[in-house]
Amino acid sequence: MADTEARLLRQGPLLLPQNRARTVYEGFISAQGRDFHLKILLPADFQLKNARLLCSWQLRTVLSGYREVVQQRMQHSPDLMSFMMELKMILEVALKNRQELCVLPPPSQVYSVLIEEIETLGWDKLVYVDTCFSTIKLKAEDASGREHLITVKLKMKYPTESPDCFVDLPVPFSVSWTPQSSLGSIHRQFLAAVESLKVFWDVMDEVDEKTWVLEPEKPTRSATTRRIALGNNASINVEVDPRHPTMLPECCFLGADHVVKPLGIKLSKNIHLWDAEKSLLQNLKDVLEIDFPARTILEKSDFTMDCGICYAYQLDGAIPDQVCDNAHCGQPFHQTCLYEWLRGLLTSRQSFNIIFGECPYCSKPIALKMFGRKP
Numbered sequence: 001m002a003d004t005e006a007r008l009l010r011q012g013p014l015l016l017p018q019n020r021a022r023t024v025y026e027g028f029i030s031a032q033g034r035d036f037h038l039k040i041l042l043p044a045d046f047q048l049k050n051a052r053l054l055c056s057w058q059l060r061t062v063l064s065g066y067r068e069v070v071q072q073r074m075q076h077s078p079d080l081m082s083f084m085m086e087l088k089m090i091l092e093v094a095l096k097n098r099q100e101l102c103v104l105p106p107p108s109q110v111y112s113v114l115i116e117e118i119e120t121l122g123w124d125k126l127v128y129v130d131t132c133f134s135t136i137k138l139k140a141e142d143a144s145g146r147e148h149l150i151t152v153k154l155k156m157k158y159p160t161e162s163p164d165c166f167v168d169l170p171v172p173f174s175v176s177w178t179p180q181s182s183l184g185s186i187h188r189q190f191l192a193a194v195e196s197l198k199v200f201w202d203v204m205d206e207v208d209e210k211t212w213v214l215e216p217e218k219p220t221r222s223a224t225t226r227r228i229a230l231g232n233n234a235s236i237n238v239e240v241d242p243r244h245p246t247m248l249p250e251c252c253f254l255g256a257d258h259v260v261k262p263l264g265i266k267l268s269k270n271i272h273l274w275d276a277e278k279s280l281l282q283n284l285k286d287v288l289e290i291d292f293p294a295r296t297i298l299e300k301s302d303f304t305m306d307c308g309i310c311y312a313y314q315l316d317g318a319i320p321d322q323v324c325d326n327a328h329c330g331q332p333f334h335q336t337c338l339y340e341w342l343r344g345l346l347t348s349r350q351s352f353n354i355i356f357g358e359c360p361y362c363s364k365p366i367a368l369k370m371f372g373r374k375p
Contacts, residue, residue: 031091049075062094117183140191150190168221170242200245203280211292233323233332234259246276256323309337329362
C-alpha cells in the first residue's frame with residue numbers, strides 16, 4: 001500500500017487522501033498547463049469500478065464528450081494510480097480537440113475579401129461555404145458538360161498562406177499560389193486541369209455507357225481501371241493512362257483458361273492494329289475481335305454469377321474472379337473462398353504461389369494463383 005501511495009504521489013502530487021481509510025481523495029489534475037479540481041470517493045474494497053468521480057464544472061465541461069470513456073476506464077483500471085494516468089491522457093486529448101474547435105475566426109476584412117472574390121468568380125460557381133468561410137466548394141464544367149468539384153480549405157493567414165485543395169482527379173493536382181492569388185486563380189487552374197483530362201473521361205464514359213462494368217460498381221472521376229464483362233464468366237481488367245487514354249492500356253484477362261487464353265493470343269497477334277486515333281472501346285473490339293455484351297440487350301445478371309462457395313456475389317467488396325477451367329463447369333469463385341476451400345483439402349498441394357486441388361463443383365483439377373500474396 002505504501003509503495004502505491006508513493007507512486008500515486010509522484011504521478012499526481014496535487015491529489016491527496018482526505019481520511020485515514022484513504023477512501024476519499026481530493027485535489028487537482030494537471031493537463032496542458034491547467035489545473036482542474038476533482039474528488040474521488042472509493043468503496044471500502046478500493047475497487048475503481050464502484051468509485052465515484054466528482055468533477056468541478058470546468059473539468060466536467062471539458063470531459064462532456066468523453067463521459068463513457070472515463071466510465072469505461074474506471075471499470076477496467078486496476079488501481080487509482082492507473083486510472084489517474086489514463087484520466088490525464090483523456091484530458092489532454094479533450095483539451096487538444098477543444099483548441100482545434102475553438103480556432104479564432106478570421107479578421108472581418110477576410111470575409112469582405114472572400115465575398116468579393118466569389119462575386120468576381122460568379123455565385124453560380126459556388127456549391128458550398130461553411131459559416132466560418134473556412135471551407136468552400138466550387139464547381140467547374142468541362143467541354144463535355146461534366147461537373148467537377150474542388151474543395152478549398154482556407155488557412156488563418158489567407159491569402160498569404162496557400163489553402164489546401166481536394167479534388168477527384170486521376171492525376172496529382174497542386175495549386176500555384178502567391179499572396180496575390182485568389183479563389184478565381186484556384187478555379188482557373190482547376191478548370192485547366194479538368195479540361196486536360198476531357199479525352200480520358202470521354203473514353204471512360206463510353207466504356208461505362210456501352211459495356212457492363214463489373215468493377216468498380218460506382219466509379220469515381222479519379223478511377224483509372226475498369227473490369228469489363230466479356231461473357232462466359234470472363235472479363236478483362238483495363239488500366240488506362242489518364243495522360244494517354246487512347247493508347248493501349250494495361251490489360252488483364254480474368255476467367256477460365258479455355259476462354260481467356262484465345263483472347264490473350266488475339267491481343268498479341270493484333271496489337272499492331274491499335275490505332276490511337278480511335279476510341280479505347282473500338283480498339284479493344286478490333287484487337288480482340290469481339291463485341292462486348294451490350295447494356296441495351298443483356299442484363300447484368302446474364303453474365304454475373306455468385307461464388308460457388310459462399311453463394312454471394314460480393315465479398316468484402318470483391319467479386320468472383322476465379323473460374324473453373326472445365327468447359328462443362330465454369331463455376332466462378334472468390335479468390336479468398338477458393339483458397340480456403342483448397343487449403344482444407346487433404347489432397348491439395350502448393351507450389352510457390354500456386355495451390356492445386358479439385359473444383360468444389362465438378363471435382364476436376366483447379367489451380368489458384370495467389371498473385372504473390374495470400375488472400
